[in-house]
Amino acid sequence: MRVAVAGYSNTKFSLDETPIENLLVSATKQLFHNTKNLEQKDIDAVLVSTNNVKRYLAPVLSELAGIAPKISHSVENMCNSGTNAIVSGFSYIASGMADVVLITGAEQAENPGQILDWDSSRGEFQHPIFWGTIFTKSHKRKFGTTDEELAYVSALNHKNAQDNPYAYNPKQYTIQEISESKRITEDLRLLDCSRSCTGSSAILLASENVAKKYTDSPVWIEGIGQKTTSAGFTKNDLTSIESTIQAANQAYSMARIRPNNIDVVEIHDAFSVCELMILEDLGIVPKGKAAKLVPELYNTNNKKINPRGGLMGAGHPLGATGVAQIAEITSQLQGLSQKRQVENAKIGLVQNMSAAATSSTVLVLKN
Amino acid sequence: MNFESELKQGRFVVGKCTKCHNTNWPPSEYCSKCFGELSYSPVKEPGIVIEWSSKDGQTFGIVEFEGIRVMGAIQGTPKQGQKAKITNCTFDGSPKFTFSVF
DSSP: OOOOEEEEEOOOSOOOHHHHHHHHHHHHHHHHSSSEEEEEEGEEEEEOOOOOOSSOOOHHHHHHTTOOSSEEEOBBBTTHHHHHHHHHHHHHHHSSSSEEEEEEEEEEEEEEEEEEEEEEGTTTTTTTHHHHHHHHHHHHHHHHHHHHHHHHHHHHHHHTHHHHHHHHSOOOOOOOHHHOOOOETEEEEEGGGGOOOOEEEEEEHHHHETTTHOSSSSEEEEEEEEEOOOOTTTSSSSSHHHHHHHHHHHHHHHHOOOGGGOOOEOOOSHHHHHHHHHHTTTSSTTTHHHHHHHHHHHHOOOOOOTTTHHHHHBBHHHHHHHHHHHHHHHHTTTTOOGGGGOOOOEEEEEEEEEEEEEEEEOOOOOO | OOOOHHHTOOOOOEEETTTOOOOOOSSSSSSSOOOOOOEEEEEOOOOEEEEEEETEEEEEEEETTEEEEEEEEESSSOOOEEEEEEEEEESSSOOOOOOOOE
């Protein structure tokens, strides 16, 4: 059974202290508004992606949205909760347990999903900036990556975010402004970091039997890969992301594509260095070469990578991020991304990861 | 023997499996390879510096002991592959290690 993305919605990302229930309902309401012929009774499953500590949020959202689904539950997996929820929804449809699945991701800026305090290997250095700076130092050491090359990653994402009306921070920065932004660690400046923010996004998945009821241009999930290498940070290689390498290989194999077939990409740029590592580990550029690609994209206004501005430009509402990435690729493959549109995009990819890149999801979508 | 209570006493101990002899990490009740019982003993020093950075003048990084990698504060100017010893360790909400390089 093929599974389509048949609808999507976004809300404005911000630093507001909006209650989680309101965030969930806002994105869901917008999805109903955006999607033709969708009625509450059509929805077989409601999945909520969040790190919020409130309980029973999928049934809560269902009731607030007038839905009485067969299946409803939350999915929490830190930063890649969203794509995990989508893989769960895909599986319900592919198995025949559901025809229509609503997935709503939401997060508040202050949330417990940012730090894995279980991880003893991090010692007292629990905050993500510490693994971010270690990855950065290692990439610099192994590949000679410069601060200026890293600054281009931030510049590119912030430039792209200017055309994203939902972005948390659609401000453009010069290379100099990024290079002179507040020093966080020896290897990270403030503008090398994504920021946890408030926001929500929703996706409607539908089986091929019913997808055309809701959209004239369904976008098909053709490849899925997932890998968890560990939960703790220090066990893994510091210059490549094994979970992404393995997830990408699974997704490419399932979709029967190669990296050079991909037209548009959403990747998990938690820190500048992550974007370089991911582009390399997805096989979009050879290992150690991403730092040369990014300035080229920036200087030619090429929006192929993170057209909505990535986590750095759009913001990172953890539970909503993977959902918003899928929404963007769907919009791109439908040709509806307006100023962000990548011309003639037919194949798109989403890469979403968690907890110092210890787990990754890679999805391939086609129109 | 408990990882946290030993660390509070200034001893960094790791579990070795009594069945398959695996050095087990992260701290757990059972071996992650064979679910055998663990016997805890102090890690063997010295460790080796894997990577580091600094924040506000404080150097910190990853040091490997018997294949186990942990992050801690580093005294001195580290080099990759350099030997390191534990100068202080405790548990206060999270493990806290201080290493010195030589």
